[in-house]
Amino acid sequence: MRIALIVGINHYEHGDSLHGCVNDAHEVKAVLERHDGGAVNFDCRLLAGTGPAESVSRGTLRDQIEQLFKVDADIALLYFAGHGHIEATGGYLLASDSRRGDEGVSLSEVLTFANNSPAKNKIIILDSCHSGIAGTPPNAEQLASLTEGLTVLTASTKDQYATEENGRGVFTTLLVDSLNGSAANLTGDITPGSVYAHIDQSLGAWEQRPVFKTNVKQFVSLRKSAPSIAIDELRRINEFFPRPGYFFKLDPTFEPEAKGRDEGMPPPDPENTRIFAILQRFNRLNLLVPVDAPHMWNAAMESKSCRLTALGEHYRRLVQNNRI
Template sequence: MRIALIVGINYYQNGGALFGCVDDAHAVKAVLERHDGGGVNFDCKLLTGTGPTDAVTRRELRDSIQQLFAVDADIALFYFAGHGHIEATGGYLLASDSARGDEGISLSDVLVLANQSRARNKIIFLDSCHSGIAGTPPGQGNLATLAEGVTVLTASTAEQYATERDDRGVFTTLLVDALNGSAANLTGDITPGSIYAHIDQSLGAWEQRPVFKTNVKQFVSLREVSAPISREELRRLVEFFPAPGAEFRLDPTFEPELKGRDPGMPDPIPENTRTFGTLQKYNRLNLLVPVGVRHMWNAAMESRSCRLTALGEHYRRLVEKNRI
């Protein structure tokens, strides 16, 4: 079972309105509900605060967070977009009816609920100002208190504001892009770690900095997208490269194109050309490079070899260990 509580609040009775949080929440819900192929993924509950008749009260927000982390699920995911507040007593998520900062939901309380949850994996995404303090008790400096299975990814540090651009949260825009496939690995899996890497690389040193805190033994896949190469073809890495540093020798029989052949060159062999097609896929995915020449065509026509890159060696080891 995978469940998600997704909250977006634009309307605040006692503070400045926001503009992109509700749309961001809808976008997160849309991408989490199903895998790329249409299979069911997360069972989502959506709370949005758009105006006086559609507000998210503190009571409703707290009760929903408690219900989320009370479920014995494989993954319990909490996403929040809205105002955040920080003071000496810690950080807070503000509901529509919060009259002042410390009347929101304490981030310490959210972490207590997550730490005590029976869910195997607890994922928290926060697109709110000062959210980077989540997981750090007041007065504890950089000491984070996360139980095993808890992961927190926030839009900014404890000192920073979370910005909006074109009426969308900068953090959530990158989060949704990552979940749509920008953070997928070669098997099509998207993990919290790969999402953070995507967001981290997309934001410059002078922009808001995402904060990533986790206490897990192994990352869980949050969404599956179409892989750029089949698992069957990946498993052939150990067939072509049986040992680290091995090279695969090519010759003109691997190249299916007849143009450019010198007189006396052997004709293509169908079995070899099929193998060459797989090797070319490896090359396009940066798993493999030709040795001594720039292009795979030259490697074949000049009877050169090809070898795995560092990334290719990584996936070869995964295949060797039956991880793929």
């Protein structure tokens, strides 16, 4: 069971309202509810503070977060987009009715709920100002309080603001892009680590900096995207390259095109051309490279070889060890 509480608050009764948080929450909900291809993923609950008639009170926000982390789920995920506040006592998530910063839901309390949760994996994603303080107790600058199975991903450091552009949060735009597949590995899995890597690479040193804190033995997949290559084809990598450093020998029978052949060259062989098509897909994914030839076509026509890259060797080991 995978559950998610998605919160977006634009309306604030006693402070400046925001504009993109509710839209961001709807985007996150839409992408988390189903895997690529339509299979059910997270069971999502949405809290949206759009205006006076539909607001999110502090009590409701706190109670819903507490309820989320009471469930014995495989993954319990909290996403919050809205105002954040920081002071000497720690960080806070502000609700629609918060009159001052310390009237929000304390991040220390949120971490306590998550740390005590029976869920196997707890994930907290915060698109709010100063959210990077999450997981760091007051007066303990170098101490992170995360129990096993807990991951925190935030839009900015504790000293930074989280910005909006074109009616959406900069952080959440990158988050949704990563969940839509830009952070997927070759098998289509999108993990908290790959999401952070995508966001981190997309933001410059002078922009808001995302923060990633985790205490896990292995990453879980947040969403399945369409794999870059058919899994049954990827599994053949160990067949073609049975050991590290192996060179796969090519010849003109692997190239399906008759054009460009010198007189006396052997014709294409149907089985070899099918293998060559897979090897070319490996090449496009940087899993292998031709040896002493500029392109795979040259390697075949000149009877040369191809070999795995470091990435290809990584996937060869995964297949060899039945990890794929």
